[in-house]
Amino acid sequence: MFSVAAITLSLAALASAAPTAGQWASTSVSVTPHDKFSSSVGVLGCHIDTNRVAYFPYFPSCDSPCIEVSNGERSVYLLHIDQSGGAFDISYDAWNYLQNGQSALENPTIGGGIPASWKRVEADKCAHLIKTDTGKLPLSAANSMGFYAGCGPESWIGQNAELRNIQNSACTLGHDEVCTLDLSVSNQPSCPHQLGIQTELKDRPVKNIDYGTRVESTAV
Structure with a gap:
């Protein structure tokens, strides 16, 4: 359950972290490899392309989750x-x-930061990375409410995300159903089943490509 106070705090955090005009322009950075899937806002890895995720020092945007690097x-x-x-x-x-x-499944390399530029772009440019039947961004119903409600119904997230009864981003617990x-x-x-149910979910594995190898392992 989430409270009005929690939503208020989420709104304040989102407002302070909202992308500025500069974040929609190209910015030069050094990008580094990340081989273990996660999502701090509860996006479900079993319904997206986990090989195309950004783990940036900014809080994810309510207006567009799509970044071009x-x-x-x-x-x-x-x-x-x-x-x-x-x-x-x-x-x-x-x-x-x-x-x-x-x-990395064909020719894995190792190393650290490489120079790149990034900019936030329109959400529809990342539509192919979302694998739900509805085309909506999948969020954990039990654990994403602060983000979902904090973004508000008029935001891109409010209009284009759905809540699923899966407990964790690695999709190992719950029921894969829309709430x-x-x-x-x-x-x-x-939800059709109890919200946040801890039933083992065996048929929605999330795969990582282990660093420096062609080996895929199951995220936990």
């Missing part, structure tokens, strides 16, 4: 769904592609 002639679109402690991390496979033009939310009735989503 470029290194010379190569560029990738990434879902910005996690806040790092300060690094400009991106999925290992995306970093590998910017480095050598190939997937509904009617704030005039309750401040909790309503």
